[in-house]
Each structure stands twice: as C-alpha cells, then as structure tokens.
Amino acid sequence: xxxxxxxxxxxxxxxxxxxxxxxxxxxxxxxxxxxxxxxxxxxxxxxxxxxxxxxxxxxxxxxxxxxxxxxxxxxxxxxxxxxxxxxxxxxxxxxxxxxxxxxxxxxxxxxx
Amino acid sequence: xxxxxxxxxxxxxxxxxxxxxxxxxxxxxxxxxxxxxxxxxxxxxxxxxxxxxxxxxxxxxxxxxxxxxxxxxxxxxxxxxxxxxxxxxxxxxxxxxxxxxxxxxxxxxxxxxx
Numbered sequence: 590x591x592x593x594x595x596x597x598x599x600x601x602x603x604x605x606x607x608x609x610x611x612x613x614x615x616x617x618x619x620x621x622x623x624x625x626x627x628x629x630x631x632x633x634x635x636x637x638x639x640x641x642x643x644x645x646x647x648x649x650x651x652x653x654x655x656x657x658x659x660x661x662x663x664x665x666x667x668x669x670x671x672x673x674x675x676x677x678x679x680x681x682x683x684x685x686x687x688x689x690x691x692x693x694x695x696x697x698x699x700x701x
Numbered sequence: 702x703x704x705x706x707x708x709x710x711x712x713x714x715x716x717x718x719x720x721x722x723x724x725x726x727x728x729x730x731x732x733x734x735x736x737x738x739x740x741x742x743x744x745x746x747x748x749x750x751x752x753x754x755x756x757x758x759x760x761x762x763x764x765x766x767x768x769x770x771x772x773x774x775x776x777x778x779x780x781x782x783x784x785x786x787x788x789x790x791x792x793x794x795x796x797x798x799x800x801x802x803x804x805x806x807x808x809x810x811x812x813x814x815x
Contacts, residue, residue, distance in 0.1 A: 595743075598741075621802075632806040632808050633806050635803045638803070678743060688732075688734055688759065690746075690760075691745070693742060693743035
C-alpha cells in the first residue's frame with residue numbers, strides 16, 4: 590500500500606517568515622495530494638490540494654508543489670501569522686476506494 | 702448546516718465493555734470512513750464504506766466493526782475494548798466514491814479504555 594513520510598515533525602518559525610513542510614510518497618499511481626490543517630482541539634480541515642496533472646497550486650499565502658518524478662510534494666506558507674499555528678497533515682491517494690494515506694503530521698509553531 | 706456529527710464526544714469505559722460511537726452526515730455523501738489519531742502516528746484509517754451495505758477494512762481494523770445500513774449513518778463498534786484502543790476517533794465523509802476528494806471530518810470522539 591501507499592506510505593507517506595512527512596518532515597519535519599515540528600517546525601518553529603518567526604512570525605512573518607515562510608514555512609515549508611515536505612512529504613514523500615511511495616506509490617507512483619497516487620494522483621491526489623491534499624493538505625489538512627488541524628488547530629488545537631479541532632477537526633482536520635482541507636486547506637489546499639493538488640492533482641497529479643498540475644505541478645503547483647497557490648491560494649493566497651499557501652502554495653503546494655508536486656514533483657511526480659521524485660514522488661514528493663511540499664506545502665509553502667508565506668508571511669506566517671499566529672493563526673497558522675496548527676498541526677498540518679499531508680496525504681496521498683491513488684484513486685479507487687482505498688482512501689487517503691496520511692503523513693504523521695507537522696506541528697507548526699509561529700513565534701511572535 | 703452541512704456537517705458530520707459524532708457521539709459521544711468523550712467517553713471513559715472499562716476493558717471489555719462493548720461500546721458504539723455513532724456518526725451521521727447530512728450531506729448525502731456516498732463515502733464514509735473512520736480514522737484514529739494517536740500522538741506521533743497521524744491519522745490512520747480503520748474502516749471505510751463506499752455505499753450502503755458496502756464496507757471494507759482500512760489500515761488498522763483489528764478490534765473494530767462497522768455497519769452501513771443507511772446512507773447517512775456509519776457507526777463504529779468496539780465489541781470488547783482494550784486499553785490500546787484509547788485514542789481520538791474521527792468519522793469523515795466525502796462526496797466522491799472513487800477518489801475521495803475532500804474529506805469532511807466530525808468533531809472527534811475521545812475514548813479512554815481503562
């Protein structure tokens with residue numbers, strides 16, 4: 590089955606700086622790569638996703654890049670703000686009914 | 702309001718006492734799934750269902766059962782809970798069946814088994 594590795598497990602950045610979280614996946618058939626944000630005590634919520642026919646997608650301060658050859662994708666957050674503090678999960682899906690395989694999560698801490 | 706509702710939100714029980722965590726969605730979604738979240742292990746899929754009467758095992762199904770008798774409901778059953786099932790459980794649903802697309806999560810159910 591699919592295996593998703595996520596790094597780092599904890600990331601601390603100064604407010605206003607950029608943050609990058611990286612994931613690798615094992616199954617070359619995977620074609621959908623979402624990112625979920627989970628604030629403390631809350632449910633995970635989708636913040637951005639990308640499909641395999643696209644190399645990059647941007648939504649305001651958030652962007653995701655995908656390198657299918659290397660089987661890795663990354664989340665980029667620019668101009669970080671206190672409300673960006675959360676746990677972020679990457680995931681990969683090959684289609685079919687197997688569903689998403691999640692990475693172990695990155696705890697992003699925004700230092701004032 | 703579109704939502705996924707889980708109950709109970711918090712539960713403390715003892716080893717061996719059967720329990721059910723209910724999940725209901727009002728979005729007419731075909732796909733529903735259960736995940737458990739443990740520190741350092743992320744979200745791991747327990748069971749999923751593509752439609753009524755269709756369920757299948759995820760990555761960590763041992764010790765759990767599910768049923769899907771109605772489209773909106775997908776209860777998680779622990780027949781004989783053990784301490785290693787102490788966890789935070791999330792139910793989720795999605796409009797898409799093949800290729801889940803966006804997952805909508807419930808608020809979570811924190812279970813402690815003593």
